[in-house]
Amino acid sequence: MAAMKWWGWGVEGVEFTHEDKPALGPFIKEVLGLDVSRPTTAPLRFDQLQIADPTLPDALRAALEEAVGAEHVSVDPLDRVVHARGKSVRDLIRQRRGDLPRVPDVVVRPGGEDAVTAVLQAALKVDAVVIPFGGGSSISGSLEAPADEQRPIVSVDLGRLDKLLSIDEHARLATVQAGVFGPHLEQQLNARGYTFGHFPDSFTHSTLGGWIATRSSGMQSDRYGDIADLTRGLRVVTPNGTLVAQPVPSQSTGPSVREMVLGSEGRLGIITEATVHVRRLPQERKILGYLFPTFAAGLAAMRDVAASECSVSVTRVSDAPETMFSFATRKRSTLLDRVQSKALQTFLQRRLGFELRQMCLSFIGYEGSAGHVAQQRKAVGKIVKRHGGLCIGSSPGALYDQKKFDTPYIRDFLLDRGVPADVSETAMPWSRLQTVYDAVSAAGHGAFAQLGVRGYLMCHLSHSYHGGACLYFTFAFEPSPGADMLVEYDVVKSAIQQAFVDNGATLSHHHAVGTEHARWLEQDISAPGVAMLEALFSGTDPGRNLNPGKIV
């Protein structure tokens, strides 16, 4: 897996474009007043960056070379810059400007757990800092060293630990090295007839260990569960030795150590291996599109699906602004055009009483045997109908399924045009979805107004559970002329996050805490909760050598 661009998402040569999407330019012109036809800004060239020389004591370098082999110890400037941060919009803006953080002094690539142990021991011996690195896709600031860190910083890239080690066919558990990227994991499993079923938006550029360290969630979590549900056994190299959590289905052995590793963002150790649930590749897999007259109707339908006896793999419903955005990003002559056909629009308005600007696009996924899929579709169809919704077939879902991993590229496209765009997501009980949605809408638009900028805010529900769901917000705005876009970005992002915790929603459903969300942690899990995390971290890592400054 090639490393991502030092200044943006994904690999060189792949980027988002408006040119094959005829409606997008006019749409962005309308909502943000922005002409997308040509880029206005560009990242610096790499040779323009001022990169501090590495601080790497000879003894540490020798020990690291001994640990992983000299060819896997890198002080290459590009390597160090790529490993310095994740891919939050704040990271992208600063990287593009050449505003580098405290860059790691060395990047090491251990080839096995023993090498990871040797790296950690070598670092602890000289009081160096260790930051584990998976795909580098964090958007919560989980990878950046504290600005004032004086000690040597070792970035431990787990990319060589990429093997499927074994599959327990009876228990449908796979033991996998933690550095494996999403596509390579699926490829190894698919070859044996299995799937992991974990598909976050970052899938192509994130790793199993990263998913575990951040409590990730994938778009088929309704069926497969979040990473916390999927992960059973663990091996984690800690300052006290290798933590081994057995892959038992459930246990009563005090507070769950497994759950302490989940979301630990490198604060407790380096995850080297996990034993995870896998499933047989489904006979049939289908994502159907639906339209609802309003977002409220869509939310109510998803709630009823969750409360029913139906089992689905995906539940997703966009609000009206996101629906309009989806229609605007459709490519030439795709089947989504049908949705905007005059005939359908007339039908929706005249026969179903839709107000087109309130209309919401939804996807519901089904997996399993053909009989199961048919039965679930039918049962869900009744619920959808009860809420005034309409099935529009499988073409929009197939399209969504194909392009879902391209979404993160759009941020670079917009930054090239001077526009920051970002996401904030949360989860809450079903009873609070509308309240949180309204509060976030007010907070986001309030922030735009306060800044005097034109902005766009859109949202979808995804990840349904028994008791609630995730709401995922995306926002973009054209900064004030002459303003620092980071300062203005903070105003909007903060308003949205604050609206979450003020309304009984969590600071993040699946993007972790890192540094970006740390200031809301106490408002979310309460001061005694923070004290418990501090007790855990400081007791396990008294020297603060393990990814210091994250979470608390």
Add this chain to the structure above:
Amino acid sequence: MAAMKWWGWGVEGVEFTHEDKPALGPFIKEVLGLDVSRPTTAPLRFDQLQIADPTLPDALRAALEEAVGAEHVSVDPLDRVVHARGKSVRDLIRQRRGDLPRVPDVVVRPGGEDAVTAVLQAALKVDAVVIPFGGGSSISGSLEAPADEQRPIVSVDLGRLDKLLSIDEHARLATVQAGVFGPHLEQQLNARGYTFGHFPDSFTHSTLGGWIATRSSGMQSDRYGDIADLTRGLRVVTPNGTLVAQPVPSQSTGPSVREMVLGSEGRLGIITEATVHVRRLPQERKILGYLFPTFAAGLAAMRDVAASECSVSVTRVSDAPETMFSFATRKRSTLLDRVQSKALQTFLQRRLGFELRQMCLSFIGYEGSAGHVAQQRKAVGKIVKRHGGLCIGSSPGALYDQKKFDTPYIRDFLLDRGVPADVSETAMPWSRLQTVYDAVSAAGHGAFAQLGVRGYLMCHLSHSYHGGACLYFTFAFEPSPGADMLVEYDVVKSAIQQAFVDNGATLSHHHAVGTEHARWLEQDISAPGVAMLEALFSGTDPGRNLNPGKIV
């Protein structure tokens, strides 16, 4: 809810008897050589106990009276003795003998969270020990103070916190005070059309807070989930203030604080309130009986059910010894007689090729709409048939359902006859069930042989998951003449527990660690896991005032 007997399970006047079970006496005679017709030993009378006077400094007493009201501060000897221990067979044996532990100095019964806070603060102020008490049903030694504890000991009985506070109908979440007992919780929920669906064997004598503090599991966990799945929001009075975990469905906020409280056995604070999943009372509820030719066939069928698209509420299959025991405990002229009818036996042997002494009884439960139940029964029926099993209808299941909460009483019945009986349960991946079963059988029978005693060991599978299941072992033996039964008990219990951890199974699936299982903890969760628990506990409770000595 009346307190349990100070010397045994349940309330005065309720006990297990062989008299209405004609086959039981002969069965026990056959397998243990024991004549059950008359008791041979009895507990001491309460007035024969030597109970140390309480150590309760005036200032502490005054502060506790201030906190909860004088009428809820008790130094009554019976109250103190009842609160001194749980109900493990080790507890029962010692209580019956008058071998009392370090008895709490005072029992307080707070009526609200403020009172709990005041109690904890009062105790911390004078460096007293606080032990939360729910139903007192622990069988892992989670309630007993260390023998050498010199500080005053306050038992905090949560029994007055027994209210259902609210139901969020949209999110199907109920907020409930933690001291509520199982039956009272279901009664309050049923009145509103809901059920919690958590039915551990201890149901009648255990509380919501106790279930959470021990990571409990109920017999319908296949459908409803373990207590860890059912519990969302929490309020916990800790030395740092009240921990508040929001009832969000999932979150990415660092290591889960909620999961730290689950299984914490009072080491982190006192649970006062929880917000939990509830469900509408099902339209239909059915538990069907099945027979399998062998335990291996039954295990394989349960594994296939777990891997299928079926959704069931109960999966349970007994091994041949437990099946024989079940038949032996049937009452006069119950429908279970049919199973032992000559006609059926002939059919099983001649037509299905059963070897009757290998035959295994199984229960599978179904819940939901009538259509759902019918469909699941049919789908499961095919799997059962594939493994050579036979459905024997709903009567055995109904019987099992009625008498399931009576099981714990049998230990007192056997102790009255000089026989210790106990349980050890575990969980493991599907691929290891047979290995663990064989290893535990060998270990248990090996221990009987080593002691030169006649013993009985039986087992059932319960609680199926994607990746594995729980195996629940029950054993009894007639001690050697003149031997200390506790010493011999330890030989058997230890052999079984050791076989668990030696074979990739956990030390407990749902009975917690307490003091009984603490010595296997490091072998289960590894030394770095123990270090993480120690960091959490000592950082949160540096004075070791909260139920010291449990878990680690």
